[in-house]
Amino acid sequence: MTDPQLLDELRWRGLIHQCTDTDELAKLLASGPQTVYIGFDPTADSLHVGSMMQLMMLRRFQRAGHRPIALVGGATGMIGDPSGKSEERNLLSAEQLEANVAGVASQMRRFLDFEGPQAALLLNNFDWMQGYSYLEFLRDVGKSFPIGVMLGKDSVRSRLESEAGLSYTEFSYMLLQAYDFVHLNREHGCLIQAGGSDQWGNVTAGIDLGRRMLGKQLFGITAPLLTTTDGRKMGKTEQGAIWLAADRTSPYQFYQYWRRVEDADVMRCIAYLTEIEREEFDTLQEATTADPGRRVAQNRLAEWMTQLVHGTEGLESAERASKILFGGEIGKQTDASLGEIFADVPSSEIARSQLDDEGYWIVEAFQEAGLAGSGGEARRAIKDGGAYVNNVRITDGQHRLTESDLASETVMVLRKGKRNYALLKFK
RNA sequence: GGGGGUUUGCCCGAGUGGUUAAAGGGGGCGGACUGUAAAUCCGUUGGCUUAGCCUUCACAGGUUCGAAUCCUGUAGCCCCCA
Numbered sequence: 001m002t003d004p005q006l007l008d009e010l011r012w013r014g015l016i017h018q019c020t021d022t023d024e025l026a027k028l029l030a031s032g033p034q035t036v037y038i039g040f041d042p043t044a045d046s047l048h049v050g051s052m053m054q055l056m057m058l059r060r061f062q063r064a065g066h067r068p069i070a071l072v073g074g075a076t077g078m079i080g081d082p083s084g085k086s087e088e089r090n091l092l093s094a095e096q097l098e099a100n101v102a103g104v105a106s107q108m109r110r111f112l113d114f115e116g117p118q119a120a121l122l123l124n125n126f127d128w129m130q131g132y133s134y135l136e137f138l139r140d141v142g143k144s145f146p147i148g149v150m151l152g153k154d155s156v157r158s159r160l161e162s163e164a165g166l167s168y169t170e171f172s173y174m175l176l177q178a179y180d181f182v183h184l185n186r187e188h189g190c191l192i193q194a195g196g197s198d199q200w201g202n203v204t205a206g207i208d209l210g211r212r213m214l215g216k217q218l219f220g221i222t223a224p225l226l227t228t229t230d231g232r233k234m235g236k237t238e239q240g241a242i243w244l245a246a247d248r249t250s251p252y253q254f255y256q257y258w259r260r261v262e263d264a265d266v267m268r269c270i271a272y273l274t275e276i277e278r279e280e281f282d283t284l285q286e287a288t289t290a291d292p293g294r295r296v297a298q299n300r301l302a303e304w305m306t307q308l309v310h311g312t313e314g315l316e317s318a319e320r321a322s323k324i325l326f327g328g329e330i331g332k333q334t335d336a337s338l339g340e341i342f343a344d345v346p347s348s349e350i351a352r353s354q355l356d357d358e359g360y361w362i363v364e365a366f367q368e369a370g371l372a373g374s375g376g377e378a379r380r381a382i383k384d385g386g387a388y389v390n391n392v393r394i395t396d397g398q399h400r401l402t403e404s405d406l407a408s409e410t411v412m413v414l415r416k417g418k419r420n421y422a423l424l425k426f427k
Numbered sequence: 428g429g430g431g432g433u434u435u436g437c438c439c440g441a442g443u444g445g446u447u448a449a450a451g452g453g454g455g456c457g458g459a460c461u462g463u464a465a466a467u468c469c470g471u472u473g474g475c476u477u478a479g480c481c482u483u484c485a486c487a488g489g490u491u492c493g494a495a496u497c498c499u500g501u502a503g504c505c506c507c508c509a
Contacts, residue, residue, distance in 0.1 A: 260463065293462040326463060377456080380471060384457040397477095417457060 002065035004030055010221075012278065013271040015057065017197040017224040020207060025219045028191065029066070033118060036061045036192040037069035037184050039125075039177065039199075042077045043092070045103030046245035049235025049257075052273055052309075053226050055111040057194050058120070060275075067118045069190060070108050072101045074126030076177055081202070082155050082170040097126075107244050110309060121188065125180050141179050144212040145205075150174060153201040174205045181206030182213050192219045226272055229264040244309050250344040251310040255318035258302035259295070263288060266297045274304045317341070325421075330390040333408045338423070342413070346370055347423035352410070355426055359400030362387070369414045369422035381416050388415040 007026050010016050019025060028034060038054045040047070047055070058068035077097055092100070105122050112120035150156060153174065159166040181203075184190035193203050203220035210218040226234045235242045235257075242257050243249040249257075261269055267285050270276055276284070280300075287296040306315040321341040324330060333341075348369050354360040363378040366387060372378035381387045382397045390407045407413050412424045 256463080262464070263462095291462095292464080295462060295464085298462095298464095322463085374474065376474065376477085377472085379477080381457065384471065385459095386457040418463075420456095 002029065002033055003063070006060065006064035006066075010060065014268065015060075015223045015272060017222045018200055018220075019222070020204065020220045021217075024217070025192070025221065028219065029064075033066050034061075034192055035067045035069060035184075035188050035190040036194055037071050037181070037190050038194045039071045039073050039076065039180065040104060041073050041081065042097055042100035042104055044243075045100045046243045046248050047104055047107050048241040048243045050226065050233065050241075052235075052244070053196060053223055054194070055108065056273055056275075057223055059111050061194075062112060062118055062120060063275075065118060067120070068112055069121045069123060069184060069188060070112065071180060071184070072104055072122065072124045073177075074098075074101050074124040075129035076125060076173060076180070078126075079173045079176060080170055081173050081177070082159050082166060101126075103245065110244075110311075123184075125176070125183075128183055129176065129179075137175075137179075140213070141175055141182075141209065144209055145175055145178075149208070150205075153205070155198075155201045174202055177202045178206040178209040181218060182210055185210060185214060185216065185218065191216075192221065194221045194223070197222045197224055223272070226269070228262065234261075234265070234269070246310060246314065251306055251314035251318045252321045252341070253344055254309060255302045255306040255315070255322065258305050259298050259322075261298055261301060263292045263297075266301060270297060270301050270304075274301065276300065276304060325391075325419075327391075329392050330407050330413050333411075335408045335410055338408050338411050338413065342421060342423055345421045345423055347411075347425055349425045349427050352426040355401065355403050355406075359402040362389070362394055362399040362401060363397065365389075365401055365412075365424060366414060366416065369424050371414055371416040371420060371422050386417045389413070391415060 006029060007016075007022070016022075036058065038058055040051060040054065055070075058070060062068045074097055077092055077100070078094075101124055108120075108122060114120050114122070150171070151160075156166065156171065156174075159170075181190070181193050193206055195203055200220070200222050203222060207218045207220050210216050228234055241249075242254060244254075258269070266288065267281070270281060270284065284297040284300055287294065303315065303319075306318050310318070317340055324333075324341055346369075350360070350365075350368060362382065363372075363375050366372040366378035366381065367375060372381060378387070379397050382394055382399075385393055385395060387394045389401065389405055390413050401412065405412055406426065410426050412426070414422045414424060416422075
């Protein structure tokens with residue numbers, strides 16, 4: 001019925017950062033299916049890699065026979081969690097929140113099973129918070145919150161000591177999240193809240209409130225944050241976050257992100273984010289140590305993650321694109337296939353007549369495609385051997401592009417350097 | 428209010444009348460090497476119709492055959508005195 005190995009698995013994967021009472025939690029989980037919840041902040045209309053840790057946590061619980069609740073913070077999102085934030089946040093508008101909640105909800109279906117006996121629940125705390133009057137809330141919930149304890153929380157203290165300070169609104173955030181836990185216990189019998197390690201303060205606040213309001217022992221478990229070896233948050237690039245939504249981060253970019261993970265981080269990513277079993281994990285680890293150049297672990301990680309988030313189709317197109325981009329010359333393709341491969345590559349449209357007669361000057365083409373800010377820059381790229389058309393290096397600064405350079409019906413693929421692509425569409 | 432200093436390219440920073448589009452470093456961009464890595468090395472880094480031309484050293488004017496360099500004014504920053 002329920003898998004007794006769950007905690008052991010979380011442990012070997014390094015997913016238990018803190019837990020309020022491991023022994024009692026183990027007994028509880030062994031006693032039968034439990035309900036566990038994690039809150040998600042709807043700050044955007046898509047989740048990103050950072051949220052995957054939490055989604056996978058819920059998924060692991062569900063696969064072990066428990067019921068997951070993904071709580072979208074429609075109400076708490078209006079307030080803003082001060083945990084780990086150095087500055088007061090801007091409040092989101094109600095319409096924005098609604099759109100975000102909808103977007104986030106659809107992505108969760110990839111991770112959780114909303115059917116069957118342990119069907120996941122997707123709840124929005126706005127539903128029970130919106131009608132809760134301020135007076136009632138203060139009498140029911142606020143009464144059980146000693147200010148001294150609240151002031152002792154790291155999230156509050158660090159902000160009070162900082163220049164940014166902390167508004168009453170954000171200070172109150174903790175009460176809202178704590179009340180969620182109580183509410184979920186009453187309505188759904190939820191006894192466990194999980195989350196990232198930055199949520200510890202909020203989680204324990206909920207547990208305290210549960211003891212006071214319900215006289216019940218609730219449980220909290222937090223996972224470490226997904227960071228690189230040198231302490232930076234993973235899932236971020238110079239271009240921004242890695243999103244789960246295909247229209248924000250294409251399957252190809254998503255796939256490539258994982259393929260490029262550093263050796264030092266790759267095994268931790270696999271442990272934290274995938275369901276790759278211990279045996280294969282050990283094999284991958286050995287392979288990485290023995291021959292890091294083959295990047296076996298990175299490839300497997302990318303494959304697993306892309307498959308889950310973007311499905312078989314997304315994975316195949318990402319692999320196909322990678323093969324073409326990192327292979328040699330781009331042979332004859334169709335507009336459709338190039339469009340798919342270079343979905344996230346900027347493109348410019350040019351009049352087809354430019355290709356007539358003596359053709360379209362390469363320097364102009366690079367400028368037009370946005371790969372060079374000036375003619376000089378384009379010339380330099382060519383002189384340095386960093387200019388490619390359809391992945392073939394161009395060394396002649398006077399080169400003219402003609403119909404024969406088209407990689408498909410209307411498209412040419414320009415590249416500067418290793419991976420700065422741009423498309424020119426000749427209409 | 429008075430006196431002194433300072434202002435250079437993406438950033439830092441040399442340069443005080445004549446190959447100075449401006450040393451050096453950082454960063455960026457290329458390339459080689461490699462594992463679509465790290466480290467390293469090399470090239471490049473104002474614009475253009477590029478063996479040439481044009482525009483740049485806070486801004487505006489002036490001296491000079493010739494100015495980033497000298498003079499005057501304006502603005503920003505810094506220091507000292509009141």
